[in-house]
Amino acid sequence: MVQINMESNLLGANELLARRNRSAFAEQRLLVINLMSSPGSGKTTILERSIEFLAGRLQMGVIEGDLYTDQDAQRIEKKGVQVIQINTEGACHLDAGMVGKAFEQLPSAAVEMIFIENVGNLVCPAEFDLGEDFRAVVISTTEGNDKLSKYPLIFHQARVILLNKIDLLPFTDFSLDKFKEDLAQINPSATVFLVSGRTGEGIDIWIEWLLEEVKKKRP
Amino acid sequence: MHELSIMEGVLNMVRESAEQNNINKINEINLVIGKLSMVLPDSLSFCFQALSVHEEMFQNAVLKIEERDTMIQCAICEQQFTLEDGWCLVCPGCGGSNVSIISGREMYLDYYEGDDN
Numbered sequence: 430m431v432q433i434n435m436e437s438n439l440l441g442a443n444e445l446l447a448r449r450n451r452s453a454f455a456e457q458r459l460l461v462i463n464l465m466s467s468p469g470s471g472k473t474t475i476l477e478r479s480i481e482f483l484a485g486r487l488q489m490g491v492i493e494g495d496l497y498t499d500q501d502a503q504r505i506e507k508k509g510v511q512v513i514q515i516n517t518e519g520a521c522h523l524d525a526g527m528v529g530k531a532f533e534q535l536p537s538a539a540v541e542m543i544f545i546e547n548v549g550n551l552v553c554p555a556e557f558d559l560g561e562d563f564r565a566v567v568i569s570t571t572e573g574n575d576k577l578s579k580y581p582l583i584f585h586q587a588r589v590i591l592l593n594k595i596d597l598l599p600f601t602d603f604s605l606d607k608f609k610e611d612l613a614q615i616n617p618s619a620t621v622f623l624v625s626g627r628t629g630e631g632i633d634i635w636i637e638w639l640l641e642e643v644k645k646k647r648p
Numbered sequence: 649m650h651e652l653s654i655m656e657g658v659l660n661m662v663r664e665s666a667e668q669n670n671i672n673k674i675n676e677i678n679l680v681i682g683k684l685s686m687v688l689p690d691s692l693s694f695c696f697q698a699l700s701v702h703e704e705m706f707q708n709a710v711l712k713i714e715e716r717d718t719m720i721q722c723a724i725c726e727q728q729f730t731l732e733d734g735w736c737l738v739c740p741g742c743g744g745s746n747v748s749i750i751s752g753r754e755m756y757l758d759y760y761e762g763d764d765n
Contacts, residue, residue: 430763431671439756556755
């Protein structure tokens, strides 16, 4: 009988590829955002709105992760932005390898920022570093207050939290106070934006913040 | 959901290492999984069964999973605490919110045991 000590990280292969992505992004001074949420929270709508607000001010690309269809990619393409589709064929998250390959296909000329829209899921994507600068998590008022405490890891790791469907707040039981209270325990330093993808409310504030972040990359 | 691909990775690592060490039969695989990780030990065990059943090398292998508690350390009062339940990153000692997670996010293959040729 032999015992072999390994101490090998189970996500080691992904982390290696994430580091590779990160240095490729840094070389081109790109700001890369990993956008995550549960299905139906409004990630794609926020992305569409963001593209509208950024039109003429910034060149951007989108890497679109979906299980099977390219419906979201088509929505983004209609906005006149370069988009690369990744179909995970049933896999519940994007990994750094998929993103690296998609990035190579992205016609890179003069792109300053990339949005990676992850697969709609609050569990698995949280464990997979894609090489992004930061993670932005969307949560919507219609999902209820319990999402933060049920899926703490994804909210803990987020630098930005976009609370979407703020226009529907009066019609839900969602409590802004409870949201702030929970966030103070899980991620007190997160930057929070209250937005509505549908009406466009609050998107301008998020975009101004985003443009400042892009500027930091290209002083 | 992602436990299947994680378990595939574990078996690949063990298979590769066993080959290098002339081991042809695996008896035990030991993983360390923190309670804050988004990986379920039960699900890992299920995936292990499903993936190893048809492979001679793993026929008698047992998967053992050591779970690690969540521990935090406060940057202000420097006390360490074990979190029993849930996720409250506020120092129970001084109430400060500048705490770091020092344990609970582990996810690694610690060691395995086998018989050599």
